[in-house]
Amino acid sequence: MLIMVYLKPIPTMNYRAAFTVCFLIIQLGILVYVTLLFYPNYEKGSRICFKKEDDEAQRLKYRLHGMQKLLKLVYRKAKVVNSREESCDIETAVLFLKKNNVSKTVFKNTFEDFSPLGGRDWSFKTYIPCSNKSLEVNGTSKELIRSQFIPSCVNYDVKLEVRKNLNESLKFPGTCLKQVIDKFCTTQFLVPNILHYIWLGKGKFEFIFFVSIFSGYKKQHPCLIFLYYDTLPSGKWWNLLLLYVSNIIPVSVNPPSKIGNRKIVFLEHKSDILRLQILREYGGIYLDTDQLLLTSLDKFRDRECTMGVASDGYLGSAVIIASKNSAFIKKWMDSYSAYKPNSWGQNSVIMATKLAKQNPNLIHLERHYCSFYPYPTYLFKQNYKWSHSYGLHIYKPGREKQLKQLNFSSIRKLNNTLGAAFRFVLFDDKELCL
Numbered sequence: 147m148l149i150m151v152y153l154k155p156i157p158t159m160n161y162r163a164a165f166t167v168c169f170l171i172i173q174l175g176i177l178v179y180v181t182l183l184f185y186p187n188y189e190k191g192s193r194i195c196f197k198k199e200d201d202e203a204q205r206l207k208y209r210l211h212g213m214q215k216l217l218k219l220v221y222r223k224a225k226v227v228n229s230r231e232e233s234c235d236i237e238t239a240v241l242f243l244k245k246n247n248v249s250k251t252v253f254k255n256t257f258e259d260f261s262p263l264g265g266r267d268w269s270f271k272t273y274i275p276c277s278n279k280s281l282e283v284n285g286t287s288k289e290l291i292r293s294q295f296i297p298s299c300v301n302y303d304v305k306l307e308v309r310k311n312l313n314e315s316l317k318f319p320g321t322c323l324k325q326v327i328d329k330f331c332t333t334q335f336l337v338p339n340i341l342h343y344i345w346l347g348k349g350k351f352e353f354i355f356f357v358s359i360f361s362g363y364k365k366q367h368p369c370l371i372f373l374y375y376d377t378l379p380s381g382k383w384w385n386l387l388l389l390y391v392s393n394i395i396p397v398s399v400n401p402p403s404k405i406g407n408r409k410i411v412f413l414e415h416k417s418d419i420l421r422l423q424i425l426r427e428y429g430g431i432y433l434d435t436d437q438l439l440l441t442s443l444d445k446f447r448d449r450e451c452t453m454g455v456a457s458d459g460y461l462g463s464a465v466i467i468a469s470k471n472s473a474f475i476k477k478w479m480d481s482y483s484a485y486k487p488n489s490w491g492q493n494s495v496i497m498a499t500k501l502a503k504q505n506p507n508l509i510h511l512e513r514h515y516c517s518f519y520p521y522p523t524y525l526f527k528q529n530y531k532w533s534h535s536y537g538l539h540i541y542k543p544g545r546e547k548q549l550k551q552l553n554f555s556s557i558r559k560l561n562n563t564l565g566a567a568f569r570f571v572l573f574d575d576k577e578l579c580l
């Protein structure tokens with residue numbers, strides 16, 4: 147208002163110009179406000195201190211109301227110009243507003259202790275020489291297949307043997323797997339540092355699966371990685387994975403074909419139930435084979451169960467961190483007694499979401515979409531700032547062709563989120579390559 151009045155007498159300034167100036171000032175205000183609000187080094191409570199309880203409630207109410215309006219604007223703006231670079235911050239803001247009613251709650255930046263990944267410059271205007279960082283070898287030849295140490299159980303002991311045929315190794319379910327874990331992966335954390343991946347069907351093992359599992363290996367430093375398969379993967383990228391990932395162990399599995407007396411129709415359902423069976427039995431970190439890991443998940447390993455909320459509001463099941471016999475996983479499995487063979491989602495993410503609502507004390511939810519599951523469009527069309535993300539789920543539908551073309555050379559200049567994340571995993575630097 148004041149600004150408008152002030153601008154009026156200036157003769158050359160018409161309403162449109164005045165409006166533009168106003169708009170710019172508002173924009174600047176928003177920027178400063180949001181920056182202050184979500185500045186990473188923001189000290190809890192340092193900006194909000196009150197003497198009386200009533201005053202505190204009043205002022206928070208006022209502040210929240212203002213923030214709500216401001217952030218709505220920010221959110222709309224981000225949508226309009228299709229610029230999602232700061233979307234993680236925006237999501238944080240929106241989430242905070244949704245979650246916190248006016249109360250004594252003081253804004254808590256969930257990312258307080260988080261050191262940002264990928265550096266401070268997200269302009270992608272510089273190139274770096276990553277020419278010598280390629281891991282690629284001509285990996286199709288037989289001799290590149292690792293002769294790896296495969297554990298086997300003899301009576302109550304575990305033996306490591308060099309084997310060529312990886313398909314002659316461990317089985318799930320089976321007691322040997324448990325002995326192997328007990329022998330090599332005991333830990334004081336609730337959740338053992340084991341990565342579980344599931345590979346069902348005869349699909350091609352592509353570059354993105356290589357990068358995803360490799361990222362798990364590199365960022366989580368797991369004790370062991372199990373890949374539960376019905377058909378052992380093959381091909382160049384699988385061979386390369388075996389070459390670089392020394393502790394991956396294929397585990398053969400007969401995927402469940404029935405739940406109770408109902409037949410399982412979808413492959414996805416088999417994988418859904420299998421991941422729960424595995425986690426109940428051993429605990430660990432379940433990851434989809436298209437889930438990139440950008441940093442360690444250790445901070446969740448002292449909780450019984452952790453999952454993330456995806457951008458559609460449902461829990462995502464591409465990342466599940468759970469202790470052995472966790473109560474939440476048990477409840478989820480029990481819910482399969484009402485299994486509906488023909489509806490996807492009903493049993494998996496929708497059920498998990500419902501159960502989490504009913505049993506909030508049994509599960510820790512990472513509510514920021516940026517934690518594990520960004521909006522799918524962020525991956526392909528822009529540079530999403532994932533400096534506060536633990537991982538990215540690669541959303542494939544409609545992008546299969548594009549994803550198939552990826553390799554060490556094509557990601558070097560791929561100027562989008564996926565390119566940057568892949569370079570970060572493979573070349574240790576997200577910048578574009580010369």
Ligand SMILES: *[C@@H]1O[C@H](CO)[C@@H](O)[C@H](O)[C@H]1NC(C)=O
Nearest residue numbers: 243244245246247248249250
């Ligand atoms: C939040 O506020 C709304 C309306 O002001 C109220 O209906 C709701 O119960 C509140 N929720 C909590 C968790 O306090």
Ligand SMILES: *[C@@H]1O[C@H](CO)[C@@H](O)[C@H](O)[C@H]1NC(C)=O
Nearest residue numbers: 275276277278279280281282
């Ligand atoms: C790549 O470059 C680094 C130094 O920038 C060097 O230490 C390393 O040996 C090089 N690697 C290869 C395979 O040439």
Ligand SMILES: *[C@@H]1O[C@H](CO)[C@@H](O)[C@H](O)[C@H]1NC(C)=O
Nearest residue numbers: 281282283284285286287290
């Ligand atoms: C890989 O194959 C290409 C041609 O297919 C060849 O030029 C290159 O020298 C090979 N590299 C290695 C390390 O064998």
Ligand SMILES: *[C@@H]1O[C@H](CO)[C@@H](O)[C@H](O)[C@H]1NC(C)=O
Nearest residue numbers: 310311312313314315378398
């Ligand atoms: C394992 O693979 C080899 C060839 O790689 C094959 O000869 C053998 O029959 C397979 N064994 C099983 C149990 O599938």
Ligand SMILES: *[C@@H]1O[C@H](CO)[C@@H](O)[C@H](O)[C@H]1NC(C)=O
Nearest residue numbers: 269270271272528529561578
């Ligand atoms: C890469 O994309 C960003 C937008 O996300 C753009 O600002 C930048 O100029 C692009 N870099 C190159 C080298 O094209």
Ligand SMILES: *[C@@H]1O[C@H](CO)[C@@H](O)[C@H](O)[C@H]1NC(C)=O
Nearest residue numbers: 282550551552553554555556
């Ligand atoms: C990488 O993929 C591109 C297409 O995306 C292709 O032209 C190129 O030949 C591939 N490079 C290798 C080494 O496979």
